[in-house]
Amino acid sequence: MVRGKTEVRRIENAASRQVTFSKRRNGLLKKAYELSVLCDAEVALIVFSSRGKLWEFSSSSRKLLGETLGTCSAAELHELGNQLEESLRQIRKRKQCILAEQIAELREKEKSLLKENKLLHEKFKGGNMLHLNAAEVQSMEVNTQLMIGRPGTL
Structure with a gap:
């Protein structure tokens, strides 16, 4: 089964947005790990959620996160x-x-x-319309084309 191309834009529904963030964040962390192992590359990844929560990945050196700088x-x-x-x-x-x-x-x-x-x-x-009073507005008829009964019986 082939999926269609997804339009990249902000997801309006908060629950869907959170689910997508979680799935894509985990996928991104996995890809960063795979890149570091397969290509022997140093990879550092920092992800901040919309609420400011931090997720990080570092392949071999945690220096980018401020750790082990003494050496x-x-x-x-x-x-x-x-x-x-x-x-x-x-x-x-x-x-x-x-x-x-x-x-x-x-x-x-x-x-x-x-x-x-x-x-x-x-x-x-x-x-x-601005000059009508409340009584005049209430007495106005509105044609809604609604029918009672089965269609086509007129």
């Missing part, structure tokens, strides 16, 4: 610091892109809602 030389510490700074720069750059995209989407949604609001306002104003 490092000054050059190793300097290189580690540079790696962390570069990682933070990339993370911040990606975060800015995501936030800019979300802001643009919200501005478009705002424009659309303002336009819709204006049209509705003009519609009600043009139809003198």
Whole structure:
């Protein structure tokens, strides 16, 4: 059975989002482990949940997590610091892109809602709906095309 391509976007349902996070996080940790074993690569993975909970994986060196730094030389510490700074720069750059995209989407949604609001306002104003009192509104007939009985018996 072939699965269709999944559209990558935020999952709105909180329960589904949590289940997906758990499954994908576990899969990501497994892939990081496999990459470190199969390719003899040093892999460090840090995952923060939306609530700030931390999951981490490190293949052979836990230096990226701040542990066992006492045995490092000054050059190793300097290189580690540079790696962390570069990682933070990339993370911040990606975060800015995501936030800019979300802001643009919200501005478009705002424009659309303002336009819709204006049209509705003009519609009600043009139809003198704003000048009707409560009794007049209640006495208005509404054609719903609802029928009682079997269809097609008219």
